[in-house]
Amino acid sequence: MMKTWQAGKRLLPMTAALGLILAGCGREDLSVLRPQGPAAESSFDLMKLSITIMIVVLLIVFSIAAYVLVRFRRKPDQREMPEQVEGSFKLEVLWTIIPLILVVVLAVPTVKAVFAAGDDHSNDKNAIKVKVTGHQYWWEFEYTDYGVTTAQDLVIPAGKDIAFELSTKDVLHSFWVPSLSGKMDTNPDGTTNRFSFSAPNEGVYRGKCAELCGPSHGFMEFKVKSVSEAAFEKWVNSMKAPAVLPEDPALAEKFKSQCLTCHAAGDMPDLSSAPNLTGIGSRESVAGILLNDDTGVDGAPVLENLKTWLHDTAGVKPGNKMPDPKKDMGLSDEEIDGIAEFLAGYTLD
Amino acid sequence: MDWITTVDHKKIAILYLWAGGLFFGIGGLEAILIRIQLIKPMNTFLDAQTFNELITMHGTTMIFLGVMPVIFALMNAVIPLQIGARDVAFPFLNALGFWTFLFGGVLLNLSWIMGGAPDAGWTSYTPLSTTQYSGTHGVDFYTIGLQIAGLGTLIGGINFLATIITMRAPGMSFMRMPMFVWASFITSAIILFAFPAITVGLVLLTFDRILEANFFDTSAGGNSVLWQHIFWIFGHPEVYILILPAFGIISEVIPTFARKRLFGYSSMVFATILIAFLGFMVWAHHMFTTGLGPVANALFSVSTMLIAVPTGIKIFNWLFTMWGGQVRFTTPNLFAVGFIPTFTMGGVTGVMLASAPADFQFHDTYFVVAHFHYVIVGGLVLGLFAGLHYWWPKMFGRMLNETLGKWTFWTFIIGFHLTFFVQHFLGLMGMQRRVFTYLPNQQFDLLNLISTIGAGLMGVGMLIFLTNIFLTSRKPADAPDDPWEDGRTLEWTISSPPPEYNFKQTPLVRGLDAFWKEKTSGHKTMTPAEPVGPIHMPSATILPFLMSVGIFIAGLGFMFSRDDFGNAFMGFMFNNYLVTAIGLVITFGSMLLRSLYDDHGWHIEPEELEGR
Helix, strand or coil: CHHHHHHHHHHHHHHHHHHHHHCCCCCCCCCCCCCCCHHHHHHHHHHHHHHHHHHHHHHHHHHHHHHHHHHCECCCCCCCCCCCCCCCHHHHHHHHHHHHHHHHHHHHHHHHHHHHHCCCCCCCCCCEEEEEEEECCEEEEEECCCCEEEECEEEEECCCCEEEEEEECCCCEEEECCCCCCCEEECCCCCCEEEEECCCCCEEEEEEECCCCCHHHHHCCEEEEEECHHHHHHHHHHHCCCCCCCCCHHHHHHHHHHHCCCCCCCCCCCCCCCCCCCCHHHCCEECCCEEECCCCCCCECHHHHHHHHHHCHHHHCCCCCCCCCCCCCCCCHHHHHHHHHHHHHCCCC | CHHHHCCCHHHHHHHHHHHHHHHHHHHHHHHHHHHHHCCCCCCCCCCHHHHHHHHHHHHHHHHHHHHHHHHHHHHHHHHHHHCCCCCCCCHHHHHHHHHHHHHHHHHHHHCCCCCCCCCCCCCCCCCCCCCCCCCCCHHHHHHHHHHHHHHHHHHHHHHHHHHHHHCCCCCCCHHHCCHHHHHHHHHHHHHHHHHHHHHHHHHHHHHHHHCCCCCCCHHHCCCHHHHHHHHHHHHHHHHHHHHHHHHHHHHHHHHHHHCCCCCCHHHHHHHHHHHHHHHCCCHHHHCHHHCCCHHHHHHHHHHHHHCHHHHHHHHHHHHHHHCCCCECCCHHHHHHHHHHHHHHHHHHHHHHHHCHHHHHHHCCEHHHHHHHHHHHHHHHHHHHHHHHHHHHHHHHCCCCCHHHHHHHHHHHHHHHHHHHHHHHHHHHCCCECCCCCCCCCCCCHHHHHHHHHHHHHHHHHHHHHHHHHHHHHCCCCCCCCCCCCCCCCHHHHCCCCCCCCCCCCCECCCCCCHHHHHHHCCCCCCCECCCCCCEEECCCCCHHHHHHHHHHHHHHHHHCCCCCCCCHHHHHHHHCCHHHHHHHHHHHHHHHHHHHCCCCCEEECHHHHHHC
């Protein structure tokens, strides 16, 4: 019984691991195990090194344990006393030195990588500077060199180093794009953090908040869109275009008086108390978690998502700070739908 | 009444066990609810706020109110017996320690019915834990409940230090102490140095919340990262407060059932001391992503990895204790043997986490959740199960049922690995911890389902254990003195359960594993170190209970001192700190009574001893 247990115990993790490798170890745009940029690769290399060392250690311990448990079982007729061994200086030195060597093998590349990760690109002329501000429960991205501010979708040119400056307007959050880089906390002023990463391949990557920040902590998601340099320039320019307003003047008035008192759009002043709405129709998601997907496989069309959100903000993202359009702002269902339609059409070219 | 006034370490051990078991049950239920919520994506079984309260209370309850008291139960039950003492050094304080722990724990759990449990995570990071972002009284229950419970732990730790230093039987030098006593000794030393840190932290946070101080408020010149340093300079040693006693238990159980002395005793002692020392040097590895900079990250990375060395020494020493022995697979030994590979798995992921650049990815994900559950459940809880099954006959005079014990072991350990092994992969695949739900199609679904099934199986294991206790309690108390037949230490030389004075005559210790040494020299009992004489016993007293009630009332009064009750009398009582004052009067009054009334205790006379 012990034998099968031990064998099973050793096989279980291995088969599970094998199964997971076959499954691809998660999504390319999300998994730590499928790094898509140099920062994540550096972490991944260390992980591979440490996992290898640790699996070797585990195999040694498991084999000795299995051997001992099978070989030295007490047999029913055993009466004599086993020899009382005090210890063995040689053996004990051996299993002090070997772990020490293993620790050194891991420590050297660790220290190297720690200092490499500490590289600060904030004075690098070629880097794109982005100020990330965490809010309960959304992300604000300010491109200081371009005078552009957006929310939820971080658009970056592929291959360029992005120099981040991280802070928070309320509680601690942690900025994490698993497939591109490890995470970094957003602290209040005074303990502002800097770090950088780059995304060589164009694509959309999923980002998360990793520090408990309140009820909707799990919903504080964002996307990183890595695009070509030309597309990035185009995006910056269209972000600076004058704000678009709904065509219906009554609705435009409502939009200005009710929405733009907190939100910013286009050239309207940014008050930073709510996400910037410029080009919201082109974003990857509404409120970070309602994924925009016209095929309906992974989400719903943007219009539908906007309606879902505006009709039930508290239900979609519990504890969020947005007043309810109907109850708190007195908008009618038609007005809400009208604004949703307008926002869905507010796209960047 | 007998139980409320007792100062006997054996009865206090049982009180700790029942109270700890109760809180462990509450923490376990919270865990099951958490796992049910996470069984599928976008589940609506719990709402976000309740979920955050559950994870906060699960962590806090398990660490402070679940496993620590069970450790204290075993330490209380076993240490005086293993060192040949008649009680702990300060029996009165021992009782006080238990009652403050219990009332602290009760206060914390009252939050469930008194308007909101703490919801800022068991680490209560500021600013989330300030009144601005956590508006209910939840975090007040956390700070004040833990403060009161922490008092009990600190009192207990100091008491064990004094007991172990001063009350060892003649001949028991430090290097002849059983490993469990050594582990408890080091644990108590860690408590002595680590608990003042959390005490200060909790006071500062209480002041921020109740008296509007600004220790952690950045906008008023405070520093929110300060809390993290204070918390972890306590919190990391706390991990060793938890795991070292488990190491001690394993070091007792394995030699007994391998019928061999512990391999490399002195290196085990040295490794334990080294682990404790390093435990204080590594707190910032919980804060790699806080932005400490590369120098601090590198230093804390390397110092953390070093802990693997003494821990490795222990693992191999246990394995080589069994080498050449005659291993019996009793329930306690099953748990001890299951502990070794399981804990090793938790240990190696610890080394992986120590590598800061890799930790940028691991931190605050399910990988970390998996790691520390491997250490705390796969290490400590398996260790406690081993210890409970091992010493149950000594504590209660009844052997737990072996068949049910084996069922407990298999369901629990299979459920455990099912629950937590897959969580490593969840973390690596991008699932952050403390999320109340997750979007579908991220490949999290299946692994979460497996994890929840495992948690259910662990629950079944616990139920079998409870059934075992219940059935055993209905049997006559007829366990022999040395029920496992190969007992090596002093507790097995006296009857099960021991008489209230433990040893009629203090034994003379002639080597490591004192009882084993006598047995191998052909003796049936220990050689006494003194003639039979009157035994001095401390008097039972209700004062420790009253003192704790007083602190409990004072704590509640302080917490609600700024509330508007809409009731003139209540408002008057609370807003003028009158309730706080009443509580403190009870506590200090009891102290005064204790100081003024000189209680010499009583004696058990030799005739009475012989009469038994």
